[in-house]
Amino acid sequence: MAEPILAGVAESDLGETPDRNWLDNAAIATVRALEDAGCALEEVDGVAVAGGNDYMPALILSEYLDLEEPSFLEGTEIGGSSFEHFCGHVRDAMARDEADVVVVAYGSTGKTGPGRDQSLEVTHPVDGFVRPTGLFRPPGAYAMAARRHMHEYGTTEKQLAEIAVATREWASMNPKAAQQEPITVDDVLESRQIAEPFNLLDCCLVSDGGGAVVLVSEEKARELGVPPISVAGVASTSTHRQDISEMPDMTTTGAAVTGPKAFEQAGITHDDVDVAQLYDSFTYTALVTLEDLGFCEKGEGGEFVSGGTTAPGGELPMNTQGGGLSYCHPGHFGVFVLIEAVRQLRGDYTGERQVDDAEVAVAHGTGGILSSSSTVVLRREA
Amino acid sequence: MNAPVEDRREEWEGPVPVPTGATEPFWEATLEGDLLFQECDCGNRQLYPRAVCTDCGAEDPPFEESEGVGTIYTYTVCHVPGEPGFGDRTPYVVGAIELAEGPRLLAMIDADPDDLEVGTPVAVRFWRISDEAAMPVFVPE
Ligand SMILES: [Zn+2]
Numbered sequence: 001m002a003e004p005i006l007a008g009v010a011e012s013d014l015g016e017t018p019d020r021n022w023l024d025n026a027a028i029a030t031v032r033a034l035e036d037a038g039c040a041l042e043e044v045d046g047v048a049v050a051g052g053n054d055y056m057p058a059l060i061l062s063e064y065l066d067l068e069e070p071s072f073l074e075g076t077e078i079g080g081s082s083f084e085h086f087c088g089h090v091r092d093a094m095a096r097d098e099a100d101v102v103v104v105a106y107g108s109t110g111k112t113g114p115g116r117d118q119s120l121e122v123t124h125p126v127d128g129f130v131r132p133t134g135l136f137r138p139p140g141a142y143a144m145a146a147r148r149h150m151h152e153y154g155t156t157e158k159q160l161a162e163i164a165v166a167t168r169e170w171a172s173m174n175p176k177a178a179q180q181e182p183i184t185v186d187d188v189l190e191s192r193q194i195a196e197p198f199n200l201l202d203c204c205l206v207s208d209g210g211g212a213v214v215l216v217s218e219e220k221a222r223e224l225g226v227p228p229i230s231v232a233g234v235a236s237t238s239t240h241r242q243d244i245s246e247m248p249d250m251t252t253t254g255a256a257v258t259g260p261k262a263f264e265q266a267g268i269t270h271d272d273v274d275v276a277q278l279y280d281s282f283t284y285t286a287l288v289t290l291e292d293l294g295f296c297e298k299g300e301g302g303e304f305v306s307g308g309t310t311a312p313g314g315e316l317p318m319n320t321q322g323g324g325l326s327y328c329h330p331g332h333f334g335v336f337v338l339i340e341a342v343r344q345l346r347g348d349y350t351g352e353r354q355v356d357d358a359e360v361a362v363a364h365g366t367g368g369i370l371s372s373s374s375t376v377v378l379r380r381e382a
Numbered sequence: 383m384n385a386p387v388e389d390r391r392e393e394w395e396g397p398v399p400v401p402t403g404a405t406e407p408f409w410e411a412t413l414e415g416d417l418l419f420q421e422c423d424c425g426n427r428q429l430y431p432r433a434v435c436t437d438c439g440a441e442d443p444p445f446e447e448s449e450g451v452g453t454i455y456t457y458t459v460c461h462v463p464g465e466p467g468f469g470d471r472t473p474y475v476v477g478a479i480e481l482a483e484g485p486r487l488l489a490m491i492d493a494d495p496d497d498l499e500v501g502t503p504v505a506v507r508f509w510r511i512s513d514e515a516a517m518p519v520f521v522p523e
Binding site: 125128129130131132134136139140144145147148194196197244 | 396397398399400401402403404405409430431455456457458459460461462463464465468471473474476477478479486487488489499500501511515
């Protein structure tokens with residue numbers, strides 16, 4: 001089957017964008033990603049958007065960009081894994097010749113924008129069971145899952161902290177990262193308590209910003225002359241949504257289902273993976289995803305990440321832009337894991353920041369409260 | 383069962399449930415100190431209340447009364463308030479309670495965190511926080 005090519009990637013400005021709204025940031029990321037692909041805005045015939053705080057986001061972005069009769073429209077909202085999920089739908093659409101140039105976009109003003117202002121009357125009835133408990137979400141909910149993992153497998157706070165340390169090491173090489181100062185395990189353990197067992201440095205940043213990925217057909221990719229980074233495998237699932245206590249097994253995420261499917265489609269094994277970009281809303285998110293994708297045995301994630309396995313020079317370079325923990329996190333981080341995977345496979349960087357001769361990358365999105373999982377295997381084709 | 387119901391309406395500043403549809407019987411029972419779950423004719427037990435059985439699809443599965451006891455499946459100690467009105471309460475404990483009957487329920491745990499661990503047996507109490515609802519709160523047994 002024809003596989004879509006990831007032809008261009010870009011972020012909008014990150015950090016604080018008080019003069020922009022989510023749509024501005026999504027649109028800015030889009031035009032920058034198109035420029036990266038060497039493709040004109042008028043060539044876009046498909047739009048996939050999630051996470052915009054709006055009704056019908058794909059239509060809004062299409063109008064904003066003044067697209068002419070786009071043939072592919074996607075707005076499925078499954079949280080931070082939506083963009084990985086879209087890759088599968090784009091693949092199907094391109095196999096049907098439905099679209100040639102599809103923009104997958106995200107924008108947010110998570111930091112400077114208006115906060116949530118919802119009454120329980122207008123939200124899901126389950127919120128009546130969750131919100132009056134005062135649970136600090138999402139951190140407290142992820143923390144509960146992490147606590148269960150510690151209980152079942154003996155995972156320690158120190159092991160979780162190792163993830164934050166390794167991620168920060170990568171961030172120290174990324175000028176766009178919000179936090180670049182190296183940290184130690186003790187720094188993490190001594191940072192302010194948020195929701196036990198999480199301290200501040202176990203938690204992602206809150207940022208404004210957007211990101212976009214341009215997916216094109218193989219034919220269009222040849223025309224543009226871009227490096228052939230393909231979507232070689234993709235799969236999605238969900239386990240629950242609003243209430244963490246509804247998660248069937250709090251120590252296993254949907255990645256245990258999507259990982260094997262995506263790997264099989266791509267015809268790869270774990271040894272083939274040169275670089276992993278795994279959603280890290282919290283240290284635990286990355287740890288459990290490593291296990292569920294099968295990079296180590298279930299319950300051995302803590303041991304696996306100890307000693308710099310995922311750090312520069314480690315066996316499995318992970319979140320090489322600094323992740324949601326240190327680079328940016330405007331809300332739906334999933335688009336940024338795709339962006340960095342493409343850049344590593346293209347060899348965009350120099351020195352230690354570049355993973356040597358990276359040919360296969362895994363980009364994994366997590367949405368909701370460990371609720372949705374989407375895995376994409378990306379490959380640099382010959 | 384009839385667990386104690388403490389009237390906290392005066393001091394409560396957090397959000398309150400709005401009983402609607404399938405959740406109405408649940409919240410009504412809380413005012414009397416009863417914790418309900420749904421048990422379908424097919425045998426499936428579920429919480430939060432829903433208009434359909436998640437196993438067989440039967441509509442409006444009937445309610446049963448829980449014994450109001452269970453164990454802590456997991457928990458967290460919130461040092462940052464998750465809702466406006468919780469600022470003065472930090473740090474406070476929220477957990478997932480595995481009821482003796484099976485279903486899991488997210489709930490406040492009214493206890494010193496040092497006295498808790500995963501697996502601790504707990505029993506339900508209720509805090510009445512509005513005219514229409516009392517929240518289940520669990521304490522170590
Ligand atoms: Zn049933």
